[in-house]
Amino acid sequence: MRTSIHRSSSQPVACFTRAFVALLALLALLGALGCGAPAAPPAAGGKPGVTGATALRVLADTMEGRALLDNDSRLAGSAGAGPLQLLGVDVAVEGDRVGGFIEVPQAECVLVIARASPTVGDLDLAAYDDDGSTFSTDEAPDPKATILVCPPHPRRLYVVARVTAGSGVVAVGVQSVEARAAEAVAQAVGARGRPGEGSGIASSWPGLEGKLRAHRAGIGGRWDDVRWLALPVGSIAPARVSFVVDAGRCLDVLVVPSDEVGTLEVVAEDAGGRIVARARELGQDRGFVLCAGERAEVSLALRARGAGGLCAVMAGRSEVGTEGEIEGTFPIARVTETRALTVVRGVHDRAMEGRGFGAPRASTGTAKLGSRSSVAVELPAGCARIDVLAGKPLGEFLAELWNEQGELLVAERAGAAATLYGCGAGGQGRIDVESLARPGPFGVVVRKDPAAPQVLVKHPTAAARLMSRLIAGEGGSAGGGAGEGVRGAAGSAAGAQVVTLEEARLATVPLTVPVRSCSEVIVALDRQGAGLDLRLVEGGGTGDAKGGTGEGREAREARVARGRYVVSDRRCAGNAPMQGAVELRLGAGKGEALVLVRKVEGP
Secondary structure (H helix, E strand, O other): OOOOOOOOOOHHHHHHHHHHHHHHHHHHHHHHOOOOOOOOOOOOOOOOOOOOOOOOOOOOOOOOOHHHHHHHHHHHHHOOEOOOEEEEEEEEOOOOEEEEEEEOOOOEEEEEEEEEOOOEEEEEEEEEOOOOOEEEEEOOOOOOEEEEEOOOOOOEEEEEEEEEEEOEEEEEEEEEEEHHHHHHHHHHHOOEOOOOOOOOOHHHOOOHHHHHHHHHHHHEEOEEEEEEEEEEEOOOOOEEEEEEEOOOOEEEEEEEEOOOOOEEEEEEEOOOOOEEEEOEEEOOEEEEEEEEOOOEEEEEEEEEEOOOEEEEEEEEEEOOOOHHHEOOOOOEEEEOOOOOHHHHHHHHHHHHOOOOOOOOEEEEEEEOEOOOEEEEEEEOOEEEEEEEEEOOOOOOEEEEEEOOOOOEEEEEEEOOEEEEEEEEOOEEEEEEEEEOOOOEEEEEEEEEOOOOOHHHHOOHHHHHHHHHHHHHHOOOOOOOOOOOOOOOOHHHHOOOEEEEEEEOEOEEEEEEEOOOOEEEEEEEEOOOOEEEEEEEEEOOOOEOOOOOEOOOOOOOOOOOEEEOOEEEEEEEOOOOOEEEEEEEEEEEOEEEEEEEEEEEOOO
16 A cells, blocks of 8 residues: 655744844844944034935034135245134025134234135125224225234224125135245235235226325325225214324325215214324325324224215325424324423433433423513523423323524424423523413423534524434434433434435435345434425436536436435345435525434445
């Protein structure tokens, strides 16, 4: 008997089902052990993983702006600038601003670079003082904006870049720059805002440079441009721009309005908001000169009396001690803060100790408006230094020195102190003091100078003018503000030579500047004549010290310095000595002048 075994027809399906369930259980077990871990969370820094973020999060990321600045920053660094510090970066559209506050050491410059992505067509850059007044700008039609701010400047500035065309990423960075490297850094990156550089408005405003040259020629002196900028003005609120006036320097400001601007009012205010000067009307333009005995910050306020528009503001500063070279017919405003006369006298006496002068002889008086106060003084034979010191609340004043023959030796306008020099045979003299602002007390201190060069004794008026210029250029008049840094004696002018000048006749004096040094030439007129014209030419001249003409040599182009009674300029030599000449012209009359050539520091 054959035995047959029968299986159900559903048996193969059941076996497959059991195998599939076992496989699923195995996969679940492997998942529990980590072989099938969920997707990783977003990477550190907020960047999502491959499979995306699992939840919405606010990120603390910032945009990377250094790439926009690195190229120019490296150029600046190779010229002497410090490391780059990122001030701000953001996406900006037309009208948006990017920037922040910076603090700048008093003796250093700061380079500010603003750069944008290619989609930004024009970028402006500005630095503002704490009161919101404009300090420096770059408004050229260019997507690259750069300014270099050099002393004198406020301690703190607000720097901001503004998109004027297009949109994109804007980055602003700053780099510290030592003053000696400023010119090289500025040229390396094309910075504006440094002395001698405009804000880009000259190219779009024809005639500005011609106006400035004519203005400077009219007031005389030597000026280095500080800033050029354009300011929108209206009739509701004044537009403001701030300046710093260093001790012993003057600030010249010329404001040129556009054609649509109506009558323009321009005033200068000190740190306390007191008006210290009102601009002089020069046709439609406005201008004034501010001088300071101590470092002072002033704010310029411009307001239109009618239709508004745009104003070009051009400012320049003088060399230290050259106030006396400014044309006497142009009014000068002085920013001063006087103190009690006893305090000023004490500071002055301490500053004069150990300088070799004779014992002081002091007198006092009171200066009033509209009248002169006279103080008799005994002038010793030789040379004497006379300091006129203002006490609070005396403001600007005029001091004059007269000899016993009734001849005016020298006159000086001052804010806090005036230093006069009397050289000659000696005798009775007189000091006249007149207040030009506020009445108040003053002191007169006479000291005999240990030196009495004959060239000064024989030309007392020229000597007084020359010595006033020397003292002012070496630290200011005694008591002028703090009365510190008083230097200078008649012996420092012993090398002066006498030159005869005549209208419409050229006089020249040979000039040699040693290797890697600088020489300054100071010219002071004696009694006769007015209107000095000075050029320091390299390569030769066409006359001699007597005013005659000689064999000419080719001379290079040289700038002209002008002054009514006193004028000065300087030249420097590189690795080879500079051979040249001092060229002098006289605007009116005939007379003699003292010409002093001395070695000075710096360019």
